[in-house]
Amino acid sequence: MWIKNAQDPGYDATVVNLLLENGAQILGKTNCDEFGMGSLSIHSFFKPVINPFTPANVPPAKKSEPRSAGGSSGGSAAIATHKLCFAALATDTGGSTRLPAAYCGVAGLKPSYGLISRWGVIAFADSLDTVGIIASKVENIRRVYVILIPVESDVVAQYDERDPTSVPVDIRNAAHDACEHFPVLEDINDLGKLRIGIPQEYFPAELGDTVLKPFRRVLQALEQRGASLIPVSLPSTKYALSAYYVLASAEASSNMARYDGVRYGMQYRPPYDADLSKTSDVYAHTRSFYFGKEVKKRILLGTYALTAESVHNVSVMEHIPNQPIFRAFDNYYLKAQELRKLIRQDFNNVFRIPNVLQSSNTSKTTTTQGVDILLHPTTIRTAPLLSEISDKGLDTYVQDVLTVPASLAGIPAISIPSIADDGWPVGTSIVGQWGSDEKVLKVAELMEKLMHETDSKTLT
Amino acid sequence: MAWMGSGHWSRDAMTSQLGVEANTSYSAIDAAWPGTLPKLNKSCVDLAVRTALACGANVQSFSAFDRKHYFYADLPAGYQITQKYAPLSLGGEVRISGSFGEKTIRLQQIQLEQENLKAIDLNRAGSALMELVSYPDMRSPEEAAAYVKTLQTLLRTVGSSDANMEQGSFRCDVNVSVNRPGDPFGTRCEIKNLNSVGFLITALNAEIYRHIELLDQGNQVIQETRGFDENRMITYKLRSKEDAPDYRYMPDSNLPPLILTQAYLQSIKAFLPEHPDHLRKRLVEQYGFNQQDVNVLLSIDAGRDVPFDGETGQSAVSFFEETVKGRNPKTVFNWIVNELVAQLVLHKRTFGQSPLSQAQLGDLIDLVETRKISIFINVEDCIKGTAAKDILRHILRTGAIEDIATLQANLGLMTIDVADVRMFCETAIGDFPDVAERVRQGNKKVLMKLVGAAMKLSNGRADANLVKTCLEDILIHRTI
Incomplete structure (x- = not known):
């Protein structure tokens, strides 16, 4: 309601400027939870965002009951669902880009903290806030991503001096160099070099079969193409929420x-x-x-x-x-600050690529033991019916349990959609080491193709 | 606390200038507009580090920024960025002297802070502030005043602030506690926001006598925060200890920690201006000044305004030292103090606002010293250099940047040796002895004939009045 009567501040956000400079058109602003606080886009002066996803093979009667689009950037995910836009910007503080993307059946990227400027982004929690990108296809996300974060190390990366948390160019380049150890993935049928970690703590009691089944199908498809699935432990995850x-x-x-x-x-x-x-x-x-x-x-x-x-x-x-x-x-x-350090350390322990932000780790050479990426379900369920949501207790907060660890660690995570047995979408999250956003996108693109195949198989 | 001259907390924010109309020069950052982010200005750090080093403080290689929260009209973001948990420097000391003798005041820490708004004027918001916290080492209002004055001089000398209390660049919060000899410290009260040395002394005395009166009546002093009423010359209660706000300090997530390397500290040290204590000693030894002269020179206005981001710039001392090269120190001192500063004060301008260049002043002094310029009434006035003073006033009034020779020509002030004028006059008298005789007998009307003759001899270079006066001195007053 604060924004209802907001005056023009006289400046544009850095992300908006970059998009406009590169020929993008801004179509409009989308609904979301007030100040980004919420996981279901129900805390808005403009009423809740209704999930626009239309499941195939579901009786028409069931379709009519409105579901949550997820939050907080529910509006951005909703307009991406029916391709009303090429891509939508969102913010992600604890899952606000990935969660609605999963519920609406689209892809949503939360980049590494510090890569995209927060200048012009209304702050919810400065140490966690990132600008996210949502689109129906990973390819679209990549096109926006390369505008906001150029990947070639010889191009002046988009360091923004107006954002004191914007990571300087030398560290961006260091991260780029560290990623050279990431396996080359050209052939979708040969993923033999890809080491995928499955964190055992990401399957809490609340996580239902609806989510597990499609996740297993994804894992199977990956394994069939030679990827190694490695069970890993991130023991501090239970404190993350x-x-x-x-x-x-x-x-x-x-x-x-x-x-x-x-x-x-x-x-x-x-x-x-x-x-x-x-x-x-x-x-x-x-x-x-x-x-x-x-x-x-x-x-x-x-x-x-x-x-x-x-x-x-x-x-x-x-x-x-x-x-x-x-x-x-x-x-x-x-x-909580101490726990955050432990959570960050958990991730550093399992990744093969060192975290260039941690000076003690820069000398650490790439190990053969670690994993390249982590894979886990984005949400514990499919989009809830708006009518069944209660704001009592912790139900709404539990929505974030699988997305907050990557936010606390500041590492990149992208959710890509697959279809659960009830016809509603769920998300699979690909999580990488800090600064490996480019590689995370690459894996996402491969998996998007795989999931098209697996989803179409299950539906036929 | 001192407002740092390099100005702004944030590089993107607009330059803030004192004397600018309220709410006309603020940026979105200062107004804490949603979506804006703070930025630490490097030159602010440089200046604070300079100050810390000048106080012999231990500059920390790691310091960090915290948010201090409270709701007040002068605080657009609802918090002030400060250094609560890891300040810029620890320790250090300031040596003071006065009627109480000499004394060392220990510093606890120096921290960087974001300045709040001055009242509700956004122009001032977001400026950088440096807070120096001392130990309770002062025993009287006089010592506190000496401490403040010494700090002002120090800040001006190292160029970190103009330390101007009237313009709010320098403010003090003081704690007062009273105890009987031999007893431990009594309960303290804090007086906030004192903005002149005079008020500081008055407020301290008022507070000390309030404590003594309470204790004499067998009452207790209650720990509280107080303000000072300048009109009634008394302190008044702002809030009690129980009402103290919980500032909910929290690390600021936007500004990264400040990491200062040894190499950086060395580079600051290398360009550290002379410490005032050392400077005083040197001025006495090098130029034969007495303490009075040194005090005058060091106290001239705001010494260094600091728009130069730490350049040692034109303080009165450096202006003096540049000008004095090859000249008489006392003469240069007199010109700066009695002429330049006197004129500046007359026009309500600070030393930093003076348009007079060191080269201009040097030339002026030389002209007077070699007696080449004057509209002298007599030889005495010639030495006083009335014409030179006219040029000086002209420069101050118009900000003229031309060299003295050009200005002289423009102003019609001729360069002519006094001895030459006299020679022309004597030649004219020799040429027209009868006219001279009539003048000697009191016929002033014919004097003009001699003036004309002398002017002709000088090819018009001499000032007519000057020639006239000279002739009068020779023929009538017989002073020459």
Whole structure:
């Protein structure tokens, strides 16, 4: 609702500029969860996004009941489904590009953190936010990707000095060089050199047969063409969802602070008997009225995660370092940061390519032990009916359980669609080492072809 | 805390200038527009590192940025970027002196911060700020004032800030605690945002006597944050310790940690301007100044305005040292202090705004010293260099950049040796002895005939008034 009355900020996002410069046309803006907070595109001032996917071989009666398009970038996935656009931009903080892509039966890429500029992207959680690309075909994603992130190392890569988290050119080139150890995949029928890791922690109890069956078919097809399937363990995965919600909410509570109704967006006029003795009292009216329910929930959660529990222990003069005080900040935020490191380390342990962002790992030569990519289902289920969604409990948060680890680690992940037995789409995620986005896209293109074959086999 | 002259926190943000109309020069970043990202300005880091090194502080190879949250009208993003957990430097010291003798004030840390808005003027938002935190080493308002003044000089000397309190480039938060001799420190109160040395002293005295009165009456001092009312000269309560906001510090995810290599620190050290303590000593030894002169020279206006991003630039001292080469130090000093600065003050301008170049001043001084320029009334005035002062005022008024010879010609101020003028006058008297005699007897009307004759001899180069005065001096006043 903040955006409803938004003024023109007077500048374009870097991604928009790059696309326009390269001849793209911007068709419009799409619906999404407010500030990207949500997994089902139901938290929008403009009503939920309805999943436009039409299953084949499903009785017409069942089709009519609306399903979620997934979120938060549900609108972007929805318009890509019926090819209303060549590709759609999205954001991905914990799965917001991959999840709706999976539910709508399209492909969705979350690139490595730091490759695409966030200048002009409204921040939800700065350390996790990435610009994603959604399209009906991986090829389309690649065409947008090469505009936003040129791959040849001799081309000036799209480092953006306006984004302090934009990775400098030398590190981009280092990642490019590290990828030379990635197996060459030319022939779809000869994947003998490709080592695919299947992380055992990505099959939680909530994951149903609907998802497992098509995933197994994908694995079979890959194995038949010579790819090695290697079971791997990412032991810290079980903490990922909790760590993610603490960190993302903490950052969100900070980023939402600027929406006070003074400089942009909507302003709520307090009743005239209201106590306005403090600045925050004035802001509270606008913030209470115009923020959506989910956003307020996360602001509260994040605010608590950053709070010093016992105010009496905090010195008024806040400059004294190393004060031994016990705070929610230590118990939640710092713990979550530590977990994030473990999760990142888990990934570095299994990949064959070193992570060029970690200086200690740069000397590490490519091992024969590691895997080239990881493969796992994108979601625990197919798109839920809008009528069965309850915002009580943790149901909506569990949607993200398979997508948040890659976000926490900042590594590239793409979801490509296949069709479950009930005719609705599910996604398979291909996850690679930081900076191997190009290779992840390559594998995705091969698998897209394979899945066309397997899906058409099962449907006939 | 000091607002750094290199200005902006962010390279993309517009240059912020003091004196600009409210809310006219801010960028989207400053207004914390959604989608904008902060950027650390490298020259801000350079200047802060300079300051830290000048204080002998231990500059950290790793420092990082945190967000400090609170809701206030001067804070568009709802948080301020600061360095809570890993500051730029630790330790260091500042030596102060005064009627209390000499003393060393220890520093806890120096941290970089993002400046908030000044009131609700967005022009100021997003500027870079450096906060210096000292240990409780000061025992009186005089020591606190000396500390502030010493810091101002230091900041100006290393070029990191103009340290101008009136324009808000330099502000202090001070803590006050009172105890009986031999007792441990009493409960402290913090007074926020003092913006002049005068107010600092007044506020400290007011607060000290408030504490003493409370303690004498057997009451306790409550730890709280206070403000200073400049009109009533008293401090007042802002908030108690219990009301202290929870700032919910959090690492800033946008600005990466600041990694400073030894090579970088060496490069800053190599170009570190002279420490004020050393500079004082040198000025005394090299130019024979007394402490009074040195104080005057060092205190001239804002010394260094810092638009040069750390260039040592034109401070009064460097201006002096450039000009004094091959000239008399006292003469140059007098010209800078009594003429240049006096004129600047008259026109309400800072030293940094002076258009006078070092070469122009040098030439002016030389002309006067060699007695080649003057509209002298008598020989005394000739030495005072009235014409030279006219040229100086002309330059200050118009910002003329031409060399002195050109300006002289333009202004009709002739270069002529005083001795020459006198010679022309004496020749004229010799040529017309009867006319001279009539002048001696009091007939001033015929003086003009002699003036005309002398002017003719000088081929019109001499100033008529000057010739007239010279003739009067010879024939009537008989002063020459």
